[in-house]
Each structure stands twice: as structure tokens, then as C-alpha cells.
Amino acid sequence: MAENSEKTTEQANKNRAAAKIVDAENREDWDKFVTSHPEANFLQSWDFYEFHKSRGNDVVRRIALDKDGKIIAAYAGVVEAAKRGRHLAVAGGPILDWQNRTLVEQVFADLAEQGRREQCVFVRVRPQLEKSEHSMSLMHYLGLRRAPMYLSVEFAGVLDLDKDEDEIMNGMRQRLRRALRKGAKNNIQIEKSTDPADIKKFYEIQLQTAGRHNFVAFSEDFLEKQFAAFAPNGEAVLYIAKHDGEILAENFMIFYGNEASYHYGVSSELGTKLSGAPLLHMEAMRDARERGIKRYNFWGIVEETEVHHRFYGVSCFKRGFGVDELRYTPAHDLVLKKGLYLITELIEKIRKRVRHV
Numbered sequence: 001m002a003e004n005s006e007k008t009t010e011q012a013n014k015n016r017a018a019a020k021i022v023d024a025e026n027r028e029d030w031d032k033f034v035t036s037h038p039e040a041n042f043l044q045s046w047d048f049y050e051f052h053k054s055r056g057n058d059v060v061r062r063i064a065l066d067k068d069g070k071i072i073a074a075y076a077g078v079v080e081a082a083k084r085g086r087h088l089a090v091a092g093g094p095i096l097d098w099q100n101r102t103l104v105e106q107v108f109a110d111l112a113e114q115g116r117r118e119q120c121v122f123v124r125v126r127p128q129l130e131k132s133e134h135s136m137s138l139m140h141y142l143g144l145r146r147a148p149m150y151l152s153v154e155f156a157g158v159l160d161l162d163k164d165e166d167e168i169m170n171g172m173r174q175r176l177r178r179a180l181r182k183g184a185k186n187n188i189q190i191e192k193s194t195d196p197a198d199i200k201k202f203y204e205i206q207l208q209t210a211g212r213h214n215f216v217a218f219s220e221d222f223l224e225k226q227f228a229a230f231a232p233n234g235e236a237v238l239y240i241a242k243h244d245g246e247i248l249a250e251n252f253m254i255f256y257g258n259e260a261s262y263h264y265g266v267s268s269e270l271g272t273k274l275s276g277a278p279l280l281h282m283e284a285m286r287d288a289r290e291r292g293i294k295r296y297n298f299w300g301i302v303e304e305t306e307v308h309h310r311f312y313g314v315s316c317f318k319r320g321f322g323v324d325e326l327r328y329t330p331a332h333d334l335v336l337k338k339g340l341y342l343i344t345e346l347i348e349k350i351r352k353r354v355r356h357v
Contacts, residue, residue: 019064019072019103021110030061033071034095035257039128041297042235042256042263043092043152044076051229052078055222060088060114064096064107072096073107077114077123085121085344087333088114091152092128098138108142108334115336122341123334126151131327144332148348151331157298157315157323161260161289168285171322176278183275186243190283193238196228202238202250205266212269214310223252223264230254239284241276248276253284259295260288281321298323 024030027046034040042048049059057078064073075094080087094107115123124147129135131154139146159168169177203220210217230236239251248271252264262284267277285296301315301323309315335341 019066019106021062021064021073021106024061024063024074024076029071030063030074033063033074037095037128038258038294040095040257041092041128041259042230042254042261044074044095044128045230045235045256046076047229047233047235049076049078051226054225054229057081058118060118062107062110062114064103064110072100073103075107075111077111079118079120084347085340086118087120087344088118088123089151090123090125092126094125095128098129104138105142108144112334112336115334121335121337121344123336124151124331125334126154126331127329129329131329135329139329139332142334144334147331147333148345149331149351152328153300154328154330155301155303156326156328157301157318157321158326159285159296159298159321159323161285161294161296165282165286168322173320173322176317176320179275180278180282183241183279186274188248188274188276188279189242190279191240191242192283193240194231194234194236196224196231198238198240199224199227201247202252202264202266205247205250205268206264208268209266218264227252237284237287239280241271241280243270243274243276246270248274249280251277251280251284255288255291255293258293259297260284260291260293261297262299277317301325 030046034044049061052059057080059076059078061076062074063071066072073094073096075090077088077090077093080089088111090111094111096103096107098104111123111125125144127135163171169180200220203217203223206217206223227236227238235254235256237253237255239253241248241250247268249265249267251262254261254263262281265277265280271277288296298318298321300311301318302309302311304315304319306312333341
């Protein structure tokens with residue numbers, strides 16, 4: 001019976017008409033399709049690729065249309081002219097019905113075609129799929145190989161915003177509840193901004209944070225242009241915690257589709273002492289609910305056993321909110337130029353070992 005069922009499904013896929021795949025030109029149609037998929041987030045938003053264009057990068061936006069002209073798949077990627085190998089990077093995509101094998105195959109064939117047009121060595125994809133035996137075997141079936149480096153977060157802490165605030169508080173670790181009470185007692189004020197000019201202060205505090213936690217800071221231009229791409233459409237908000245006029249902590253939040261994303265966060269030494277950051281998250285969660293958003297993504301976490309990892313401390317903080325752990329299907333590469341790709345693979349394996357990521 002199972003064999004007959006598989007044959008029936010396979011035949012049904014073959015009988016589906018091939019889609020027409022074209023360049024996307026309409027922001028409204030794009031975002032309407034992408035946000036109709038609950039698993040999608042800002043990584044496949046129109047504005048994220050406007051940001052990449054503002055940085056002088058080439059982008060690819062493609063949509064698949066059925067016989068009636070309805071969008072049934074979409075993917076966006078940025079061409080990375082990296083020394084280790086020019087490639088097309090598609091984070092959080094493509095967005096489609098993964099059960100439609102014919103469509104999946106056609107979209108990945110188009111990815112390869114676009115990669116060749118852009119003279120890429122490979123196409124790197126980190127799908128918006130939970131990791132499973134099925135998802136990993138699908139990548140293999142499509143001719144992809146696991147990438148030596150990640151493309152976007154593969155292990156995330158996610159909070160269900162269908163829970164009310166009391167439920168979230170009850171699900172928190174005791175230490176975080178104490179930090180929230182401490183923050184409230186310290187008379188911390190929360191402000192919000194959608195003005196890209198306010199990124200300057202965020203950048204300055206980021207440099208302090210990077211110095212304390214030993215990571216490479218993003219440039220001011222990178223942060224400002226990214227915020228400027230999202231803010232005009234109400235998708236980016238800076239949450240700012242202050243005490244007696246002094247900034248303690250800031251969160252760069254992105255609201256898109258079904259998800260509120262904790263994109264970046266910074267804090268001063270005083271902010272750590274006075275517990276400013278937890279209050280910012282609670283305020284952002286309230287705003288997310290008002291927007292009808294169902295998921296709050298804290299993004300990257302590491303295993304609880306990785307006590308020496310440089311992100312172990314921030315992972316403990318995120319877990320303190322009672323998050324669910326979400327493992328995405330890891331980045332995979334569609335190799336277009338095998339000889340050059342071997343060089344890329346060697347360089348990235350060395351970098352991964354040196355950077356401990």
C-alpha cells in the first residue's frame with residue numbers, strides 16, 4: 001500500500017504543469033506571497049534585498065507563476081563577490097510548497113541557472129525548513145552538499161506569542177524574572193525610534209559590547225543602511241532603555257510577516273548592572289502581539305553543553321525566556337564550478353576552525 005501511495009504521489013507531481021519563473025518586479029505582490037507562509041521571516045522580505053542593493057550588491061529576485069499567473073514560489077538572493085568564491089546566497093528560502101516535488105526541482109534548476117548567469121562558483125541555500133531526516137535527504141536528492149560554513153542562523157530560540165504575558169513570565173527562568181523585577185525597580189524608561197539617524201548611538205554602544213564580548217562589530221554604514229531599508233515601512237524599530245537620560249541598552253527589532261526578530265542587541269556596562277535589556281524584549285513582545293505576530297525569534301543559540309563557546313552567555317539569556325529550540329535545515333551548496341569550489345571548501349573549513357563557529 002505504501003509503495004502504491006508513493007507512486008501515486010510521484011505521478012501527481014509529474015502531472016503538475018511546469019511553472020513559469022521570472023524576475024520579480026512588484027514589492028506588494030512579493031511580500032503578500034512571502035508573508036502568507038507562516039515559516040517565512042525578513043530574510044526573504046523585499047526590503048532586505050533593497051538593503052543589499054544599497055550596499056552595491058547585485059541581487060536576484062525570482063517568482064514562479066502557475067498557468068493562471070498566480071505566484072506559487074519565490075526566492076531572493078544576494079551575489080557575494082567573496083575572495084573565497086563568488087556565490088549566490090539565498091538565506092531563508094526559497095518559499096514554496098516543499099511537497100510539490102516538480103516545483104521544487106524546477107526552482108532549484110532556476111537557482112543553478114541564475115548562479116551561472118552571475119558567474120558564481122556555487123549557490124548557497126539555507127532553507128526555511130525545520131531540520132529532519134526528510135529535509136536532509138531532500139537536499140541530497142536535489143544534488144546539494146552540506147556547506148562548510150553557515151549562511152544564516154541554524155539553531156534558534158523561538159517564543160510562542162499566543163501565550164499571554166503571565167504565561168511567558170511563568171515559563172521564564174527564575175534568574176530572568178528577578179532581572180525584570182530589578183529593571184522595573186531601577187526606574188528604567190523605554191523609548192522607541194524609527195529614525196535611521198539614531199543608529200549612530202547604537203553603533204557606538206555596539207563597539208563597547210564587541211570589546212567586552214570579543215566579536216567583530218558591524219560598520220555604522222552597514223547598520224544604518226539596513227535600518228533605513230526597513231524603517232519606512234514600519235518593519236524596523238529601535239527599542240532604547242534609558243536611566244536618568246543615559247542609554248543602557250538597545251534592541252534592533254524587525255517585524256515582518258508572522259515573526260518579530262531580535263536582530264541585534266547592544267548594552268553598556270551600566271545597562272548590564274541595571275538589567276535594561278529584558279525590559280526591551282517584553283515591550284517588543286507587546287508590540288508584536290498588537291501587530292498580530294505569533295512568533296518572537298531570539299535567533300542564534302548554542303548547545304547548553306557548549307559552556308566555552310563565546311555565545312554561551314547570550315544563549316543562556318535567551319533561554320531564560322523559556323524559548324522553544326528550532327533547528328533549521330543547515331546551509332547547503334549547489335556546486336557550479338567543482339575545481340574552484342574545492343578551494344572555497346578548504347578556505348571555509350580553516351576559517352570555521354579558527355573562528356570556533
